[in-house]
Amino acid sequence: MAKKRILSGMRPTGPLHLGNLHGALANWKRMQDDYECFFFIADWHALTTDYESTQAIKGNIYQVFLDWLSVGLSPEKCTLFVQSYQKEHAELFLLLAMITPLPWLERNPTYKEQIAQLKNKDLSTFGFLGYPVLQAADIIMYKAEGVPVGIDQAPHVELTREIARRFNYLYGEIFPVPETILTETSKILGIDRRKMSKSYNNAIFLSDTPEAIQDKVAQMITDPQRARRGDPGDPQVCNVFTFHGLYSDPETVTRIDSECRSARIGCVACKKLMAERLIEALDPVRKKRSEYEARPDLVADILASGNQKAREIARRTMEEVREAVKA
Numbered sequence: 001m002a003k004k005r006i007l008s009g010m011r012p013t014g015p016l017h018l019g020n021l022h023g024a025l026a027n028w029k030r031m032q033d034d035y036e037c038f039f040f041i042a043d044w045h046a047l048t049t050d051y052e053s054t055q056a057i058k059g060n061i062y063q064v065f066l067d068w069l070s071v072g073l074s075p076e077k078c079t080l081f082v083q084s085y086q087k088e089h090a091e092l093f094l095l096l097a098m099i100t101p102l103p104w105l106e107r108n109p110t111y112k113e114q115i116a117q118l119k120n121k122d123l124s125t126f127g128f129l130g131y132p133v134l135q136a137a138d139i140i141m142y143k144a145e146g147v148p149v150g151i152d153q154a155p156h157v158e159l160t161r162e163i164a165r166r167f168n169y170l171y172g173e174i175f176p177v178p179e180t181i182l183t184e185t186s187k188i189l190g191i192d193r194r195k196m197s198k199s200y201n202n203a204i205f206l207s208d209t210p211e212a213i214q215d216k217v218a219q220m221i222t223d224p225q226r227a228r229r230g231d232p233g234d235p236q237v238c239n240v241f242t243f244h245g246l247y248s249d250p251e252t253v254t255r256i257d258s259e260c261r262s263a264r265i266g267c268v269a270c271k272k273l274m275a276e277r278l279i280e281a282l283d284p285v286r287k288k289r290s291e292y293e294a295r296p297d298l299v300a301d302i303l304a305s306g307n308q309k310a311r312e313i314a315r316r317t318m319e320e321v322r323e324a325v326k327a
Helices: 018-031 043-050 057-071 088-099 102-106 109-117 131-141 151-171 210-218 239-247 250-261 267-293 296-325
Strands: 005-010 036-041 078-082 146-149 179-182
Touching: 005 018, 005 131, 018 036, 018 057, 018 146, 036 057, 043 057, 043 131, 057 078, 057 267, 057 296, 078 296, 088 131, 088 151, 088 296, 102 131, 102 151, 109 151, 131 151, 131 296, 146 151, 151 179, 151 296, 210 267, 239 250, 239 267, 250 267, 267 296
Parallel strands: 005 036, 005 146, 036 078, 146 179
Antiparallel strands: none
């Protein structure tokens, strides 16, 4: 029985952090055994908000790809590729743009949210408004049957579904309408209790050294109401305790919970223990990354192979699309 094909992507904004791991990569790794997986680096999407500063994109592609391989995405199980290497994406984007009603894009919740959040950038561009159409092209190009996303990204997939249905109505049944595959994600905050993000300078990266991890964990904000060592704490509002839940064994988590509430353990000791567990958990990732860094020829071959496979499928799809559209 053929595996169901899924597709997802990630922008190359730099080395990946724990938020990326728990928000997407851990799920991708689990799914690669049960699905035919296509995962791509969305470098054209990076231009929608960073079109004025493109110098780092090429290097970031390599960093993201190293992180993917390091956490265990397998080239034998997944097709890993770069969006801009497949020029067919741009052609399909153009054709889909012709049939996508403007109000569909204007009601996109992420569009309004990012306009409000990124006030320091001029996002009054067609590329930013129309990026969901490019996203739809990315997905239906490979006739993906499902798109794994967190709940916050579900509206994007629904718009892709609407665009696919509209294309099929106008030109014939070419594309499957992809399902939204909601994936469980662990909410993980940065060391300052805000969303973990490179732009906030609060991220713990998968490629961080043990020394860097120890330093960052030492800076983590704990229970804001626990002012002194002798004060009892509330683990449920402590970011360090959240990390313990992810990286420490259940017995340790239970003990930390009890000792924090009774002030038998201080925040410094709690952080030190958590840093040890985190360093231990990321050690296999660091080692694998070092192996790939020592073999840039192998990394290039893996990426070239994934790009070639993606390109062959994209070319076949566009032959069908051109025939259907008669353009």
